Amino acid sequence: xxxLIAFLVSMALGSLLYxxxxxxxxxxxxxxxxxxxxxxxQEFLRTxxxxxxxxxxxxxxLRAELADHLSDSVASLEAEGQPRERAMREALARLGNxxxxxxxxxxxxxxxRRTLAGAxxxxxxxxxxxxxxxxxxxxxxxxxxxxxxxxxxxxxRGAADSAAHFLPxxxxxxxxxxxxxxxxxxCFAGLVGARRGVQAAHRLSRRSISxxxxxxxxxxGAMIAYLLMFVISQPQSxxxxxxxxxIPIAFAVGALFAMRPLPSVRVPGRLVAGAAVALIVxxxxxxxxxxxxTVTASSSYDNGQQTAALNKIVPAWSGDIxxxxxxxxxxxxxxxxxxxxxxPKVLSGLRDxxxxxxxxxxxxxxxxxxxxxxPDQGYSAPFATEPAxxxxxxxxxxxxxxHVKTTRWLVLLTGAASDGIRYRVDWRSECPTSFSxxxxxxxxxxx
Amino acid sequence: xxxxGSQLLKGxxxxxxxxxxxxxxxxxxxxxxxxxERSGGSFAPSEGSLYPALHALxxxxxxxxxxxxxxxxPRRRYYRLTNxxxxxxxxxxxxxxxxxxxxxxxxxxxxxx
Numbered sequence: 001x002x003x004l005i006a007f008l009v010s011m012a013l014g015s016l017l018y019x020x021x022x023x024x025x026x027x028x029x030x031x032x033x034x035x036x037x038x039x040x041x042q043e044f045l046r047t048x049x050x051x052x053x054x055x056x057x058x059x060x061x062l063r064a065e066l067a068d069h070l071s072d073s074v075a076s077l078e079a080e081g082q083p084r085e086r087a088m089r090e091a092l093a094r095l096g097n098x099x100x101x102x103x104x105x106x107x108x109x110x111x112x113r114r115t116l117a118g119a120x121x122x123x124x125x126x127x128x129x130x131x132x133x134x135x136x137x138x139x140x141x142x143x144x145x146x147x148x149x150x151x152x153x154x155x156x157r158g159a160a161d162s163a164a165h166f167l168p169x170x171x172x173x174x175x176x177x178x179x180x181x182x183x184x185x186x187c188f189a190g191l192v193g194a195r196r197g198v199q200a201a202h203r204l205s206r207r208s209i210s211x212x213x214x215x216x217x218x219x220x221g222a223m224i225a226y227l228l229m230f231v232i233s234q235p236q237s238x239x240x241x242x243x244x245x246x247i248p249i250a251f252a253v254g255a256l257f258a259m260r261p262l263p264s265v266r267v268p269g270r271l272v273a274g275a276a277v278a279l280i281v282x283x284x285x286x287x288x289x290x291x292x293x294t295v296t297a298s299s300s301y302d303n304g305q306q307t308a309a310l311n312k313i314v315p316a317w318s319g320d321i322x323x324x325x326x327x328x329x330x331x332x333x334x335x336x337x338x339x340x341x342x343x344p345k346v347l348s349g350l351r352d353x354x355x356x357x358x359x360x361x362x363x364x365x366x367x368x369x370x371x372x373x374x375p376d377q378g379y380s381a382p383f384a385t386e387p388a389x390x391x392x393x394x395x396x397x398x399x400x401x402x403h404v405k406t407t408r409w410l411v412l413l414t415g416a417a418s419d420g421i422r423y424r425v426d427w428r429s430e431c432p433t434s435f436s437x438x439x440x441x442x443x444x445x446x447x
Numbered sequence: 448x449x450x451x452g453s454q455l456l457k458g459x460x461x462x463x464x465x466x467x468x469x470x471x472x473x474x475x476x477x478x479x480x481x482x483x484e485r486s487g488g489s490f491a492p493s494e495g496s497l498y499p500a501l502h503a504l505x506x507x508x509x510x511x512x513x514x515x516x517x518x519x520x521p522r523r524r525y526y527r528l529t530n531x532x533x534x535x536x537x538x539x540x541x542x543x544x545x546x547x548x549x550x551x552x553x554x555x556x557x558x559x560x
Contacts, residue, residue: 033521064514065475065524066498072476073494096495104496108503206506 031060033067038088041070044098051102053208054109062105066095109206118205122216126197133192137185176237179434183243187250194220194254202258209259217255221248228439235434236442237407244439305363309374310427313358314414317350317423333402333436337411337428340394347390350415350425355397356382360408360429373429375410388413402436405445409433460492460500462543465509465528465536474523475501501526509535 037045045063052059070091077087095101198216202209225248236244310316335357347353360373383406388395397411409431416422435442467473467481479497482490504510509532516522528536 061514061524062498062502068474068521068523069476069494069498076476076480094494096493101495101498104499105502108499109506111503111506111508113508114506 031064033064033071036071036074037067038085040092041067041088044070044092044095048098048102048105051099051106053106053210054206055203057203058109058206069095106206106208115205115207118201118203118207118212121204122197122201122212125200126193126220128193129196130189130193132196133189134185136192137188140188141181141185176239179235179237179240180243183240183247186247187243190224190247190251191254194251195258198255198258213256213258217252220255221252224248224251230438230440233437233441235436236439237435241439241442306372306374306429309377310410310412310424312377313375313380314356314412314422314424317415317417317425333400333433335397335399335401335409335411335431335433337397337431338394339396339413339426341390342393347415347425350417350423352422353388353390353413353415353425355386355388355399356412356414357384357386357397357399357401358382358410358412359406360410360431362408373408373410382412383409401433403441403445404433405435405442407433407435459543460496461504461509462536462539463490463492464497464500464504464526465532465539468510468526468528468532469536472525472527474525476523478526504532504535507535508532 045067048066049059049063052062054062070088073091073094074084074087077090078084082090194216197220198209198212201207201212201216205212225245228244228247307316337355341347359376359379361376363372363374383401383404384399386397386399388397397413399409399411401409411428411431413425413427414422415425435445437445463482464478467478467485473481475498478501479492479494482492501510501512505512505526509529510526511529512524512526514522514524
């Protein structure tokens with residue numbers, strides 16, 4: 001909470017500072033008045049300008065100021081009786097070598113005050129640009145998802161079905177997709193944020209943009225990579241991790257190419273309107289809007305498969321235990337299951353009553369959202385167990401599996417009977433969790 | 448009095464610039480002229496070093512600059528002393544007095560003591 005408040009306060013102060021500084025940088029500048037200046041004077045100004053490593057506003061200002069100075073100087077020398085050509089030569093000589101003058105001007109513009117302002121404004125703009133990039137990324141993501149969804153379920157449906165038939169099935173849950181999409185948005189945010197940050201730091205500090213690009217690109221990219229790898233804990237999944245690793249690269253690219261203008265993409269309004277109409281027609285014609293994501297009846301699963309698979313690992317107990325109700329509170333990284341029983345004495349025939357957490361695999365042919373899961377037959381023992389305190393009417397299983405790559409679970413309530421066999425009293429499916437941790441945690445974690 | 452060498456002038460440009468701006472705002476060319484006039488032609492600061500000095504003082508906040516039309520002529524970039532520029536001038540003057548006195552004592556021998 002303290003960190004959040006500190007962040008918000010610094011963003012507010014940074015925005016005020018940035019707006020104030022940016023106003024002073026983006027002041028209107030008159031154009032250099034070069035009328036009356038000869039070819040040598042114009043060459044002098046060009047050489048000076050090409051050697052200046054300053055924002056355009058400062059360069060334009062300096063060009064105008066020195067053009068005025070040359071005009072004044074030449075007029076004064078002419079008034080003293082010198083011919084115009086000689087007066088121009090003399091005026092230029094007084095200003096010295098234009099490349100050396102540019103070098104001195106570059107140094108003159110770089111004060112500690114401006115460096116600090118550039119650092120503050122740059123950091124602020126990185127944050128602002130990242131938010132902007134994130135929002136634009138969301139819009140693009142929605143647009144691309146919409147178009148892809150419509151095309152795959154209409155015009156390209158046949159091609160998609162053929163591809164699905166030949167390509168190996170890739171299991172992607174909705175949380176996998178969302179963490180991957182979030183990581184993708186992070187790349188876009190990093191790219192835009194770094195670009196804006198470098199440009200703002202250059203404008204405010206007047207430091208060389210190539211130097212700022214290198215420092216921000218390499219230093220910032222390395223810092224982000226470190227934070228993502230070892231510090232920032234968040235939901236992870238296999239498609240998200242490689243995309244997250246692209247975030248520092250996107251940041252470095254955004255910074256290193258900040259001086260290059262973005263390609264100017266002009267999309268004719270008619271093309272946009274035509275595409276929108278075509279999209280609407282496709283949606284209406286195929287009815288795909290309403291049918292997208294639906295599942296045909298043939299893909300429903302057989303409940304008997306689950307019972308048979310469960311019986312294989314822990315046989316069902318035949319006794320009537322009178323379990324009244326149960327509910328689960330399934331967090332991102334925690335499995336919490338609560339059972340309620342009217343009379344705990346009915347479990348007195350069992351000893352060593354415990355909860356068992358089993359890895360789950362989907363029933364073949366069922367989609368993720370249908371939550372049809374079987375215990376993973378590859379394991380002969382539960383992933384974790386926990387003693388169940390059945391002395392009261394309500395008892396709860398609690399497993400923290402945030403650092404485990406497996407994200408589907410079955411919770412079994414088991415007890416050992418007098419015949420020495422452990423029986424399944426009850427079970428609970430539909431326990432999805434998500435891996436929560438740093439990238440390093442994910443890379444070093446086991447299933 | 449003859450012209451003073453550029454080696455002696457080195458480092459004094461900010462002091463000279465701040466001094467002539469004490470009386471009011473001026474643009475670059477006027478500043479150079481004013482210094483030349485006040486020194487009786489002894490000081491001829493290189494115009495190539497004048498502008499870097501002006502922009503460095505502006506970057507430090509000692510001067511502020513605005514573009515505007517002159518009273519009689521076209522638009523120029525006018526420099527004005529800021530409050531911190533006034534303080535900087537006082538500091539430079541004190542340093543210069545101490546320096547000049549020390550140089551006079553050293554160069555003048557007994558007479559300087």
